[in-house]
Amino acid sequence: MPNSKDDVYGDHISHKFNDELMELKTEFLKMGGVVESQVEQAIQALMDSDGQLAEQVRARDKDVDQMERGLDEEATLIIARRQPTARDLRLVVSVIKMVADLERVGDEAKKIAKLALKLAEEGQAPRGYVEVRHIGNHVLGMLHDALDAFARLDSEQALRIMKEDKWVDEEYQAAARTLLTFMMEDTRNISRCMSVMWVLRALERVGDHACNIAENVIFMVKGEDVRHTPMEEAEKVVGR
Known part of the structure; x- marks a missing residue:
């Protein structure tokens, strides 16, 4: 059974504390939605040579930075005011870490938008766009599923995302080899x-x-850090 039914973050005597934790989760998911849209639009700007859309993605980065600062401040205030116990502290600390990851995803979207502008001016590259679309769809799905796993506190879904990371690495390496071969065949490109x-x-x-x-979702739900651990160990943690 998925762990979504085990959402124990919201049963405090203080209704105010419940509200604060719920607001933290809501604002995090809102930031996640913005960042997810940034990546999707950056890819679309590249594929369509749409300079205007690329500029919109770059401009949105300021909003993401502001959301990051707001969430960090909110999380810090919860720790200072409530002195949360271990379970709640895991949630708050995990959100702080995951917010940093979302901000970096926004940075990557801004990089893609900048490159989309460059390619729109120079003319589309003759190769690589099929791979961009394929890998782009894959990582967008991972990001969406990671946010969903957080919303539902689903450690099993989080584990599936961790396993997909290896596939993305392999797809990236294969695409890079293809492009390198093409560049060697025709240096003009x-x-x-x-x-x-x-x-x-x-x-x-x-x-x-x-x-x-995804790793932080597992930490929130199971209370164990699965970073830098073999996949077999992570599977055991989630299965407990």
Whole structure:
């Protein structure tokens, strides 16, 4: 059974504390939605050579930074005012860590938007766009599922996201090899193909941050840190 039914973050004597924790979760998910949209629009701007959309993505980065500061402040105030016990402290500390990951995803989206503008001016690269779409869809799915796992406190879904990170790494490496081969065959395409390579690298990093969020969900639910542990150990933690 998924762990969504085990949401114990919301049964405090103080209704005010319940409200504060719920607000923290809500604001985090709102930031996640903004960042997810940033990545999706950055990819679309690249595929369509849409400079205006790329500029919108870059401008939205200020909103993400502001949301990060607001959530950090809110989490810090909860710790100072409520002195939460271990269970609640895991939630608050995990949110602080996951907010940092979301902010970095926003940074990656801004990089993609910047490269989309560069390629729109130079002319589309002759190769790599199919790979961008494929890997982009994959990491967007991971990010969406990581946010959903957080919302439902579903450690089993979080574990599935962790497993997908390996597949994204393999997809990125295969795409990079294809582009390198093409650049060696025709050096006139090096500059534009390198821009696509950096886009693929940014998308691979988005997948890494989605994986980090998933690891923190498992920590929230199970109380054990699965970072830097073999997948077999993470599976045992989730299965307990």
